[in-house]
Amino acid sequence: MFRINENYLKLPGSYLFSTVGKKSKAYMDAHPDKKVIKLGIGDVTLPLSPTIIAAIHKATDEMAHKETFKGYAPDLGYEFLRSAISKEYAGRGAEIAIDEIFISDGAKSDSGNIGDIFADDTKIAVCDPVYPVYVDANAMSGRTGDYNPETQRWSSVIYMPCVSENGFAPEIPDEVPDVIYLCFPNNPTGSTITKSELQKWVDYANDNKAVIVYDAAYEAYISEDDVPHSIYECDGALTCAIEMRSFSKNAGFTGTRLGFTVVPKALKAGDVSVNSLWARRHGTKFNGAPYIIQRAGEAVYSPEGQKEISAMVGYYMNNAKIIREGLESAGYTVSGGVNAPYIWLKTPGSMTSWEFFDYLLENANIIGTPGSGFGPSGEGYFRLTAFGTYESTVEAMERIKKL
Numbered sequence: 001m002f003r004i005n006e007n008y009l010k011l012p013g014s015y016l017f018s019t020v021g022k023k024s025k026a027y028m029d030a031h032p033d034k035k036v037i038k039l040g041i042g043d044v045t046l047p048l049s050p051t052i053i054a055a056i057h058k059a060t061d062e063m064a065h066k067e068t069f070k071g072y073a074p075d076l077g078y079e080f081l082r083s084a085i086s087k088e089y090a091g092r093g094a095e096i097a098i099d100e101i102f103i104s105d106g107a108k109s110d111s112g113n114i115g116d117i118f119a120d121d122t123k124i125a126v127c128d129p130v131y132p133v134y135v136d137a138n139a140m141s142g143r144t145g146d147y148n149p150e151t152q153r154w155s156s157v158i159y160m161p162c163v164s165e166n167g168f169a170p171e172i173p174d175e176v177p178d179v180i181y182l183c184f185p186n187n188p189t190g191s192t193i194t195k196s197e198l199q200k201w202v203d204y205a206n207d208n209k210a211v212i213v214y215d216a217a218y219e220a221y222i223s224e225d226d227v228p229h230s231i232y233e234c235d236g237a238l239t240c241a242i243e244m245r246s247f248s249k250n251a252g253f254t255g256t257r258l259g260f261t262v263v264p265k266a267l268k269a270g271d272v273s274v275n276s277l278w279a280r281r282h283g284t285k286f287n288g289a290p291y292i293i294q295r296a297g298e299a300v301y302s303p304e305g306q307k308e309i310s311a312m313v314g315y316y317m318n319n320a321k322i323i324r325e326g327l328e329s330a331g332y333t334v335s336g337g338v339n340a341p342y343i344w345l346k347t348p349g350s351m352t353s354w355e356f357f358d359y360l361l362e363n364a365n366i367i368g369t370p371g372s373g374f375g376p377s378g379e380g381y382f383r384l385t386a387f388g389t390y391e392s393t394v395e396a397m398e399r400i401k402k403l
């Protein structure tokens with residue numbers, strides 16, 4: 001008789017976006033005359049840029065001819081892409097060799113899969129609120145203890161609350177974790193970390209033989225100088241940090257899928273190289289990202305590609321500025337939106353996140369995301385995204401100002 005992995009049964013339902021969808025649909029069905037503006041999604045809306053599309057067309061044509069056809073990609077990624085990435089790191093003062101870069105189909109898979117190489121009883125620490133993948137993936141491996149629906153917390157996870165009182169920055173926990181998940185610029189709070197603050201985490205991880213899993217999916221949105229684009233800008237990060245990056249949010253690859261993970265060779269558990277473990281895992285369970293999409297990724301690093309993607313990021317960040325300033329002038333307490341496409345606002349009065357969701361939907365016909373959906377410390381907060389159009393973003397702020 002087959003048996004299932006019962007850890008899956010412990011997972012709480014993921015109701016956030018389905019509930020947002022259901023409530024939004026019910027409202028729109030009941031009020032077909034209302035123009036509802038969606039600022040809830042964490043997905044890009046601008047199309048792929050011309051240089052990237054040209055690279056996709058060219059690579060597609062190569063696939064049509066015997067001489068240039070490609071079968072399986074090398075499972076760690078094509079060298080043309082890994083060397084473009086390595087050069088970009090060098091430009092930031094980080095020396096990352098190409099065999100420390102593992103091309104994948106995105107940062108969600110990598111941040112979910114990275115746990116495969118750690119011990120079963122690994123203790124993880126996460127920010128609260130947080131991108132749900134880190135905790136759920138560890139829960140599936142049976143590492144997180146039991147889920148308490150009342151506190152919305154797992155018994156064996158170390159939570160690091162990120163709230164207005166601490167500037168939405170995690171504090172070093174009392175109990176020493178084995179693996180620390182950090183994501184900056186942050187989804188959902190839009191907050192970020194300075195290089196000297198991140199250096200403290202790197203030192204802490206090295207001192208305590210912990211590893212930091214650093215999700216830098218939003219690094220392209222950084223606009224301030226003292227914010228690190230990579231954890232490897234910090235001294236000593238090569239011996240304690242794994243970094244994930246994605247082409248989704250910077251270049252619009254959410255539908256085409258491409259990302260990568262850096263595992264430095266200097267990162268060791270005793271005398272075991274973590275890099276070779278990840279190479280073994282990647283080579284066993286992943287057969288490579290598509291050639292066509294890796295060529296598209298290479299085009300992102302070309303001078304024209306860089307120009308085009310910074311224009312896209314600029315478009316979204318102009319929306320972020322409109323939202324941030326619009327909310328501030330309407331009297332809201334706001335953070336984020338400076339180095340990230342997310343604006344995190346305090347719900348007015350004593351409204352819960354879901355009460356504010358309903359209020360905003362009914363009175364301004366705007367859809368956002370309740371902060372409590374990202375973790376218990378997100379209660380009383382609300383996320384708006386800059387991924388809408390300029391016109392709808394402007395209109396949304398006009399409606400909010402009139403409330």
Ligand SMILES: *Cc1c(COP(=O)(O)O)cnc(C)c1O
Nearest residue numbers: 106107108131187217246248259
């Ligand atoms: C969107 C996002 C990702 C990117 O995931 P992909 O699988 O590369 O599309 C990773 N981490 C965070 C925090 C995100 O918000």
